[in-house]
Amino acid sequence: MTFSRSLLLLTFYIAIVCNHSDATEQTRPLIVAHRGLLRHAPENTLANFRACLELRLGFEFDVERTIDDHLVCIHDSTVDRTTNGTGKVSDLTLLQICELDAGSWFDPKFADEKVPTVEEVLKLVAEYRQHEVLIAVDLKAGGVEQEVVQLAQKHNVLNRLLFIGRTISDPIVRERLKQASKNADCAAVANNADEFPKALADTNASWVYFRYLPPKEQLDAVSGAGKRSFIAGAKVAGYFPENWQHCIEVGLNAILTDYPLELRQGLKGKQ
Numbered sequence: 001m002t003f004s005r006s007l008l009l010l011t012f013y014i015a016i017v018c019n020h021s022d023a024t025e026q027t028r029p030l031i032v033a034h035r036g037l038l039r040h041a042p043e044n045t046l047a048n049f050r051a052c053l054e055l056r057l058g059f060e061f062d063v064e065r066t067i068d069d070h071l072v073c074i075h076d077s078t079v080d081r082t083t084n085g086t087g088k089v090s091d092l093t094l095l096q097i098c099e100l101d102a103g104s105w106f107d108p109k110f111a112d113e114k115v116p117t118v119e120e121v122l123k124l125v126a127e128y129r130q131h132e133v134l135i136a137v138d139l140k141a142g143g144v145e146q147e148v149v150q151l152a153q154k155h156n157v158l159n160r161l162l163f164i165g166r167t168i169s170d171p172i173v174r175e176r177l178k179q180a181s182k183n184a185d186c187a188a189v190a191n192n193a194d195e196f197p198k199a200l201a202d203t204n205a206s207w208v209y210f211r212y213l214p215p216k217e218q219l220d221a222v223s224g225a226g227k228r229s230f231i232a233g234a235k236v237a238g239y240f241p242e243n244w245q246h247c248i249e250v251g252l253n254a255i256l257t258d259y260p261l262e263l264r265q266g267l268k269g270k271q
Contacts, residue, residue: 036048037057044116045115060135063141064140098115134254145176168187186205188207193218200225205227206228239262
């Protein structure tokens with residue numbers, strides 16, 4: 001066999017393997033850890049998110065605004081549940097919030113873990129740009145769209161974000177995000193099959209956000225429209241291997257769950 005023919009066969013073999021790998025990657029849903037690894041580390045903290053990224057997992061985080069107009073990452077409208085402080089986030093300054101302990105409530109080993117700013121979270125994501133992960137941004141505070149987009153652009157991570165929260169149900173929020181950047185990925189919600197056509201048709205939403213287990217024909221419609229699919233809520237948040245399997249079989253692009261490690265293990269078993 002000549003060298004040229006050997007090289008041609010090798011190239012052909014590599015192409016087949018790469019195409020198979022690409023197809024596998026495209027059909028494997030991205031895992032998004034709800035508030036990070038919330039069962040293993042204090043939610044919405046940098047320690048938690050760093051662990052997700054080290055494990056090649058995406059995560060979801062929440063955006064609230066302080067009284068002095070800083071954006072912070074915390075799920076509740078108050079600091080009571082996840083810190084050693086009390087009061088509404090919107091009534092506290094950034095300095096006051098940064099002085100709180102956001103880790104000891106979960107485990108003394110996480111003492112002095114802080115409530116991070118949104119910029120700190122996005123800066124952390126930028127450090128792991130070699131990993132294919134999806135970061136879901138739950139906009140809880142109003143009027144923050146342009147600022148969050150600008151921070152994402154500053155750290156060159158806008159293409160890794162999917163805007164959810166107020167975004168999925170409020171067309172005005174989606175419009176503001178698109179005004180901030182046409183590249184901002186927004187999701188529109190379908191709570192049930194009747195709402196699917198409207199969510200799919202939304203011109204400012206590049207993702208459909210499912211809160212039910214959709215049939216394959218709806219996922220084919222999403223793909224045919226050049227959009228992507230995301231599922232969250234009661235059907236997948238808990239430990240529901242059968243529901244996860246359905247999501248895999250119909251071709252959902254991303255799953256938000258409280259059990260990301262278990263879902264990862266399930267996906268590994270399907271390879």
